[in-house]
Amino acid sequence: MSVEHRVAVAVLVDGHRVLMCHRRADRTWYPDVWDFPGGHLEDGETAVDAARRECREELGIEVAAAHEELGRWVEGDEDITFVRLLSWDGTPRNVAPEEHDDLRWVTLAEALELTLADPRYPDLLRRVLVGPGV
Structure with a gap:
Protein backbone atom coordinates (compact mmCIF):
# COMPACT_ATOMS: atom_id res chain seq x y z
CA MET A 1 0.00 0.00 0.00
CA SER A 2 1.38 3.42 -0.91
CA VAL A 3 1.44 6.37 1.44
CA GLU A 4 -1.07 8.98 0.31
CA HIS A 5 -0.89 11.38 3.24
CA ARG A 6 2.58 12.65 4.18
CA VAL A 7 2.11 14.96 7.13
CA ALA A 8 4.42 17.10 9.27
CA VAL A 9 3.38 17.96 12.81
CA ALA A 10 4.91 20.86 14.74
CA VAL A 11 5.34 20.36 18.48
CA LEU A 12 6.02 23.76 20.05
CA VAL A 13 7.27 23.50 23.62
CA ASP A 14 7.50 26.38 26.09
CA GLY A 15 8.90 25.13 29.37
CA HIS A 16 6.43 22.56 30.71
CA ARG A 17 3.71 23.45 28.22
CA VAL A 18 2.94 22.49 24.65
CA LEU A 19 0.80 24.34 22.10
CA MET A 20 -2.37 22.51 21.05
CA CYS A 21 -4.94 23.58 18.46
CA HIS A 22 -8.63 22.70 18.60
CA ARG A 23 -9.82 21.54 15.19
CA ARG A 24 -13.18 22.97 14.21
CA ALA A 25 -16.17 20.64 14.48
CA ASP A 26 -16.90 21.05 10.76
CA ARG A 27 -13.49 19.75 9.60
CA THR A 28 -13.61 16.61 7.47
CA TRP A 29 -10.51 15.05 9.05
CA TYR A 30 -10.26 14.84 12.83
CA PRO A 31 -13.12 17.22 13.70
CA ASP A 32 -13.66 18.63 17.21
CA VAL A 33 -10.38 17.35 18.71
CA TRP A 34 -7.17 18.86 20.04
CA ASP A 35 -4.17 18.42 17.80
CA PHE A 36 -0.77 19.90 17.04
CA PRO A 37 -0.38 22.39 14.19
CA GLY A 38 0.74 20.82 10.94
CA GLY A 39 -0.34 19.56 7.59
CA HIS A 40 0.51 17.79 4.37
CA LEU A 41 3.95 18.08 2.82
CA GLU A 42 4.09 19.88 -0.49
CA ASP A 43 6.14 18.51 -3.40
CA GLY A 44 9.84 18.65 -2.60
CA GLU A 45 9.37 19.64 1.05
CA THR A 46 11.03 17.95 3.99
CA ALA A 47 9.02 17.39 7.17
CA VAL A 48 10.95 20.20 8.86
CA ASP A 49 10.24 22.59 5.98
CA ALA A 50 6.55 21.68 6.07
CA ALA A 51 6.37 22.16 9.85
CA ARG A 52 7.92 25.63 9.47
CA ARG A 53 5.51 26.54 6.65
CA GLU A 54 2.49 25.28 8.58
CA ALA A 66 16.63 24.83 15.59
CA HIS A 67 14.51 21.71 15.63
CA GLU A 68 14.45 18.10 16.73
CA GLU A 69 12.67 15.27 14.96
CA LEU A 70 10.65 13.39 17.57
CA GLY A 71 9.67 10.43 15.48
CA ARG A 72 7.54 9.14 12.69
CA TRP A 73 4.32 7.14 12.58
CA VAL A 74 3.66 5.20 9.37
CA GLU A 75 0.38 3.34 9.28
CA GLY A 76 -1.91 2.52 6.37
CA ASP A 77 -1.85 5.45 3.98
CA GLU A 78 -0.49 7.93 6.56
CA ASP A 79 3.13 8.94 7.16
CA ILE A 80 3.33 11.46 10.01
CA THR A 81 6.59 13.07 11.15
CA PHE A 82 6.66 14.94 14.47
CA VAL A 83 9.08 17.86 14.75
CA ARG A 84 9.78 19.62 18.04
CA LEU A 85 10.46 23.28 17.33
CA LEU A 86 12.94 24.78 19.72
CA SER A 87 12.75 28.46 18.80
CA TRP A 88 10.56 30.83 16.83
CA ASP A 89 9.89 34.52 16.34
CA GLY A 90 6.49 35.94 17.20
CA THR A 91 3.62 34.89 19.41
CA PRO A 92 1.50 32.00 18.15
CA ARG A 93 -2.02 33.11 17.27
CA ASN A 94 -4.82 31.56 15.27
CA VAL A 95 -4.37 32.84 11.73
CA ALA A 96 -6.24 29.83 10.29
CA PRO A 97 -9.74 30.13 11.81
CA GLU A 98 -11.09 27.94 9.01
CA GLU A 99 -9.08 25.07 10.57
CA HIS A 100 -8.94 25.84 14.30
CA ASP A 101 -11.30 27.60 16.67
CA ASP A 102 -8.94 27.70 19.65
CA LEU A 103 -5.24 27.56 20.53
CA ARG A 104 -4.01 26.75 24.01
CA TRP A 105 -0.71 26.25 25.83
CA VAL A 106 -1.25 23.21 28.05
CA THR A 107 0.67 21.24 30.63
CA LEU A 108 0.73 17.45 30.45
CA ALA A 109 -2.07 17.18 33.01
CA GLU A 110 -4.21 19.68 31.09
CA ALA A 111 -3.54 17.94 27.76
CA LEU A 112 -4.63 14.59 29.19
CA GLU A 113 -8.02 16.13 30.01
CA LEU A 114 -8.61 17.14 26.38
CA THR A 115 -10.11 15.06 23.59
CA LEU A 116 -6.93 14.43 21.63
CA ALA A 117 -6.74 13.65 17.90
CA ASP A 118 -4.84 10.40 18.40
CA PRO A 119 -4.78 7.87 21.25
CA ARG A 120 -0.96 7.77 21.00
CA TYR A 121 -0.62 11.46 21.87
CA PRO A 122 -0.44 10.97 25.66
CA ASP A 123 2.76 8.92 25.30
CA LEU A 124 4.24 11.49 22.92
CA LEU A 125 3.31 14.32 25.29
CA ARG A 126 4.85 12.52 28.27
CA ARG A 127 8.09 12.02 26.34
CA VAL A 128 8.20 15.67 25.24
CA LEU A 129 7.14 17.30 28.50
CA VAL A 130 8.53 14.93 31.13
CA GLY A 131 11.28 12.94 29.44
CA PRO A 132 12.08 9.48 28.07
CA GLY A 133 11.11 6.44 30.05
CA VAL A 134 8.21 8.15 31.81
Whole structure:
Protein backbone atom coordinates (compact mmCIF):
# COMPACT_ATOMS: atom_id res chain seq x y z
CA MET A 1 0.00 0.00 0.00
CA SER A 2 1.38 3.42 -0.91
CA VAL A 3 1.44 6.37 1.44
CA GLU A 4 -1.07 8.98 0.31
CA HIS A 5 -0.89 11.38 3.24
CA ARG A 6 2.58 12.65 4.18
CA VAL A 7 2.11 14.96 7.13
CA ALA A 8 4.42 17.10 9.27
CA VAL A 9 3.38 17.96 12.81
CA ALA A 10 4.91 20.86 14.74
CA VAL A 11 5.34 20.36 18.48
CA LEU A 12 6.02 23.76 20.05
CA VAL A 13 7.27 23.50 23.62
CA ASP A 14 7.50 26.38 26.09
CA GLY A 15 8.90 25.13 29.37
CA HIS A 16 6.43 22.56 30.71
CA ARG A 17 3.71 23.45 28.22
CA VAL A 18 2.94 22.49 24.65
CA LEU A 19 0.80 24.34 22.10
CA MET A 20 -2.37 22.51 21.05
CA CYS A 21 -4.94 23.58 18.46
CA HIS A 22 -8.63 22.70 18.60
CA ARG A 23 -9.82 21.54 15.19
CA ARG A 24 -13.18 22.97 14.21
CA ALA A 25 -16.17 20.64 14.48
CA ASP A 26 -16.90 21.05 10.76
CA ARG A 27 -13.49 19.75 9.60
CA THR A 28 -13.61 16.61 7.47
CA TRP A 29 -10.51 15.05 9.05
CA TYR A 30 -10.26 14.84 12.83
CA PRO A 31 -13.12 17.22 13.70
CA ASP A 32 -13.66 18.63 17.21
CA VAL A 33 -10.38 17.35 18.71
CA TRP A 34 -7.17 18.86 20.04
CA ASP A 35 -4.17 18.42 17.80
CA PHE A 36 -0.77 19.90 17.04
CA PRO A 37 -0.38 22.39 14.19
CA GLY A 38 0.74 20.82 10.94
CA GLY A 39 -0.34 19.56 7.59
CA HIS A 40 0.51 17.79 4.37
CA LEU A 41 3.95 18.08 2.82
CA GLU A 42 4.09 19.88 -0.49
CA ASP A 43 6.14 18.51 -3.40
CA GLY A 44 9.84 18.65 -2.60
CA GLU A 45 9.37 19.64 1.05
CA THR A 46 11.03 17.95 3.99
CA ALA A 47 9.02 17.39 7.17
CA VAL A 48 10.95 20.20 8.86
CA ASP A 49 10.24 22.59 5.98
CA ALA A 50 6.55 21.68 6.07
CA ALA A 51 6.37 22.16 9.85
CA ARG A 52 7.92 25.63 9.47
CA ARG A 53 5.51 26.54 6.65
CA GLU A 54 2.49 25.28 8.58
CA CYS A 55 3.52 27.35 11.61
CA ARG A 56 3.69 30.43 9.41
CA GLU A 57 0.29 29.66 7.82
CA GLU A 58 -1.56 28.50 10.95
CA LEU A 59 0.15 30.38 13.79
CA GLY A 60 1.74 33.45 12.19
CA ILE A 61 5.22 32.68 13.53
CA GLU A 62 8.59 32.22 11.89
CA VAL A 63 10.48 29.16 13.07
CA ALA A 64 14.22 29.41 13.52
CA ALA A 65 16.56 26.70 12.27
CA ALA A 66 16.63 24.83 15.59
CA HIS A 67 14.51 21.71 15.63
CA GLU A 68 14.45 18.10 16.73
CA GLU A 69 12.67 15.27 14.96
CA LEU A 70 10.65 13.39 17.57
CA GLY A 71 9.67 10.43 15.48
CA ARG A 72 7.54 9.14 12.69
CA TRP A 73 4.32 7.14 12.58
CA VAL A 74 3.66 5.20 9.37
CA GLU A 75 0.38 3.34 9.28
CA GLY A 76 -1.91 2.52 6.37
CA ASP A 77 -1.85 5.45 3.98
CA GLU A 78 -0.49 7.93 6.56
CA ASP A 79 3.13 8.94 7.16
CA ILE A 80 3.33 11.46 10.01
CA THR A 81 6.59 13.07 11.15
CA PHE A 82 6.66 14.94 14.47
CA VAL A 83 9.08 17.86 14.75
CA ARG A 84 9.78 19.62 18.04
CA LEU A 85 10.46 23.28 17.33
CA LEU A 86 12.94 24.78 19.72
CA SER A 87 12.75 28.46 18.80
CA TRP A 88 10.56 30.83 16.83
CA ASP A 89 9.89 34.52 16.34
CA GLY A 90 6.49 35.94 17.20
CA THR A 91 3.62 34.89 19.41
CA PRO A 92 1.50 32.00 18.15
CA ARG A 93 -2.02 33.11 17.27
CA ASN A 94 -4.82 31.56 15.27
CA VAL A 95 -4.37 32.84 11.73
CA ALA A 96 -6.24 29.83 10.29
CA PRO A 97 -9.74 30.13 11.81
CA GLU A 98 -11.09 27.94 9.01
CA GLU A 99 -9.08 25.07 10.57
CA HIS A 100 -8.94 25.84 14.30
CA ASP A 101 -11.30 27.60 16.67
CA ASP A 102 -8.94 27.70 19.65
CA LEU A 103 -5.24 27.56 20.53
CA ARG A 104 -4.01 26.75 24.01
CA TRP A 105 -0.71 26.25 25.83
CA VAL A 106 -1.25 23.21 28.05
CA THR A 107 0.67 21.24 30.63
CA LEU A 108 0.73 17.45 30.45
CA ALA A 109 -2.07 17.18 33.01
CA GLU A 110 -4.21 19.68 31.09
CA ALA A 111 -3.54 17.94 27.76
CA LEU A 112 -4.63 14.59 29.19
CA GLU A 113 -8.02 16.13 30.01
CA LEU A 114 -8.61 17.14 26.38
CA THR A 115 -10.11 15.06 23.59
CA LEU A 116 -6.93 14.43 21.63
CA ALA A 117 -6.74 13.65 17.90
CA ASP A 118 -4.84 10.40 18.40
CA PRO A 119 -4.78 7.87 21.25
CA ARG A 120 -0.96 7.77 21.00
CA TYR A 121 -0.62 11.46 21.87
CA PRO A 122 -0.44 10.97 25.66
CA ASP A 123 2.76 8.92 25.30
CA LEU A 124 4.24 11.49 22.92
CA LEU A 125 3.31 14.32 25.29
CA ARG A 126 4.85 12.52 28.27
CA ARG A 127 8.09 12.02 26.34
CA VAL A 128 8.20 15.67 25.24
CA LEU A 129 7.14 17.30 28.50
CA VAL A 130 8.53 14.93 31.13
CA GLY A 131 11.28 12.94 29.44
CA PRO A 132 12.08 9.48 28.07
CA GLY A 133 11.11 6.44 30.05
CA VAL A 134 8.21 8.15 31.81
